[in-house]
Structure formats: C-alpha cells, structure tokens
Amino acid sequence: MPEGPEIKRSADELSAAILGKRAWLVEFAFPHLAAHAPAMREQIITRVEPRGKAMLTHFGHGQTIYSHNQLYGQWRILARGQAPQSGLQVRLAIHTDDSVAVLYSASDISVWPADRVAQHPYITKLGVELLAESTRVADVLAQVNDPRFARKSLAALLLDQGFLAGIGNYLRSDILFVARIHPHARLIDLNAAQRRSLASAAFELTHQSYQTHGITNDLAIVSKLKKQGLSFGRYRHWVFDRDHENCHVCSGAIERIDVSGRGLYWCAHCQRN
Numbered sequence: 001m002p003e004g005p006e007i008k009r010s011a012d013e014l015s016a017a018i019l020g021k022r023a024w025l026v027e028f029a030f031p032h033l034a035a036h037a038p039a040m041r042e043q044i045i046t047r048v049e050p051r052g053k054a055m056l057t058h059f060g061h062g063q064t065i066y067s068h069n070q071l072y073g074q075w076r077i078l079a080r081g082q083a084p085q086s087g088l089q090v091r092l093a094i095h096t097d098d099s100v101a102v103l104y105s106a107s108d109i110s111v112w113p114a115d116r117v118a119q120h121p122y123i124t125k126l127g128v129e130l131l132a133e134s135t136r137v138a139d140v141l142a143q144v145n146d147p148r149f150a151r152k153s154l155a156a157l158l159l160d161q162g163f164l165a166g167i168g169n170y171l172r173s174d175i176l177f178v179a180r181i182h183p184h185a186r187l188i189d190l191n192a193a194q195r196r197s198l199a200s201a202a203f204e205l206t207h208q209s210y211q212t213h214g215i216t217n218d219l220a221i222v223s224k225l226k227k228q229g230l231s232f233g234r235y236r237h238w239v240f241d242r243d244h245e246n247c248h249v250c251s252g253a254i255e256r257i258d259v260s261g262r263g264l265y266w267c268a269h270c271q272r273n
C-alpha cells in the first residue's frame with residue numbers, strides 16, 4: 001500500500017500533467033458519479049492536493065473529486081490518444097489537451113463541493129499530516145504529547161492515520177528504529193527525550209522518503225551499500241523487510257513480528273526501551 005511519500009509524489013506527477021489545464025472530458029466508471037461529469041467539462045483543474053493517503057482534485061467550478069487508492073488504486077498519466085493499460089479497470093479519467101490522468105482500480109471515489117470536502121469522514125479523522133507544507137516538528141511533538149494517544153502501543157498507533165497521517169508499514173518500522181524505541185512501548189512509557197526523538201524521526205524519515213523516492217536508511221550508509229552492489233530493495237531501509245539480516249548500527253540480527261496484521265521489523269539490541 002502506498003504511504004504518504006508515494007501519495008505526495010503521485011500528486012506531484014498529477015499536478016505536472018493537469019494542473020492549470022482545462023478538462024475537456026471527465027469520465028467516471030461508476031454510474032452514480034456520472035451525473036457530475038458534464039459540469040466538469042471545460043473546467044480548469046485548480047489544485048491537486050494529497051490528504052493523508054487520499055487525493056483531492058479541485059476544479060474551477062468549485063467541485064472536488066475525492067479519491068483513495070486503498071490497496072490497488074494507482075494514478076497514471078497517459079499521452080493523449082494512448083490506450084489505457086490492459087487488464088486494469090479505469091475508474092476515473094481526466095482528459096486535457098495533451099494528456100489523460102487515469103485512476104486505475106480504486107473504488108473509493110466521490111465528488112464534493114470544494115468547501116465541504118473537509119467533512120469527508122476520512123479527512124475529518126486525519127491527525128497531523130507529516131508532509132503538509134505547514135507541518136513542523138513541533139506540531140508532531142504536540143501530537144506525541146497529546147494524552148489521547150498515550151496508552152496505545154506505538155506499533156499500532158503509528159499506523160493510525162488519526163495520529164500521524166502519512167505513515168504506513170515501512171515508515172512505522174524505520175521510525176521506531178531511528179528513535180530507538182521498542183515496538184510495544186506506549187507514549188506514556190517514554191521520557192521527554194524519547195518523545196522528541198520519535199517526533200523528529202517521524203518527520204525527518206517521511207520527508208527524506210518523499211525526497212529520495214522511498215529511502216529511509218541513512219544516506220551515507222546507502223552510498224556505501226550501493227558501492228557494494230546492493231539493490232534498491234536491499235539498501236533502502238534501516239530495518240524494514242530485513243529480517244535475519246544484520247542491523248546497520250550494531251550488526252545484530254533484525255527480527256520480524258506481526259503487529260496489527262502486518263510485519264514489523266526491529267532490532268532487539270538497539271530498541272531496548
């Protein structure tokens with residue numbers, strides 16, 4: 001499942017292709033949305049906005065398409081006249097003069113007046129959005145210090161988009177590793193220094209992953225591993241997807257446990273507290 005950094009990069013690609021352009025045709029695969037299409041014709045796409053793992057595409061006449069990719073949805077930009085990829089279902093297509101933005105496979109799509117889309121049930125529940133331009137480490141720390149979240153294990157809490165929006169499975173493991181925090185610890189168990197480490201690791205790793213197309217590992221270590229011939233999948237993370245491999249810090253073995261139904265990777269030596 002894409003995480004915040006992948007959604008934001010997808011929004012960047014969408015923006016580059018359709019922002020400020022006129023949609024001469026908008027097609028919805030779902031019949032209950034088709035009635036919105038005629039009014040979108042000839043409208044300018046005024047903003048493409050990632051919110052958590054959802055995307056908002058705003059049109060000049062004040063209507064907004066909400067879409068959430070869930071597990072299988074993906075945006076692709078096609079040249080005008082290029083056929084969609086076979087085997088994938090086109091759920092939404094926004095045609096401009098030179099390109100077509102296609103959303104494949106997603107089923108969670110709806111149309112909202114722009115001034116009401118913040119009331120979408122998914123968006124109202126979002127916590128601090130790590131990749132929003134206005135978000136600072138201090139905002140993340142304030143959330144970490146909010147007593148509402150104090151008693152849930154961090155392994156579960158970090159996947160809760162109502163806490164910090166944008167974190168998914170690979171970020172969860174690597175944030176806990178960088179902050180040197182045991183996956184079963186709760187916020188109430190952490191001292192002030194650990195809370196600051198957690199807030200800063202969540203902020204920094206999410207931004208680094210956005211800027212580097214998915215690398216959460218230390219960039220000096222990455223450059224060393226690349227010289228040794230390791231592939232992207234093997235050098236990109238501190239601990240995620242590295243069970244039985246050696247920790248980059250202590251050389252101990254990385255372990256995998258299942259938390260909230262998904263694999264969490266950690267170093268028992270480095271994450272003792």
Ligand SMILES: [Zn+2]
Pocket residue numbers: 247248249250251252267268269270271
């Ligand atoms: Zn270690």
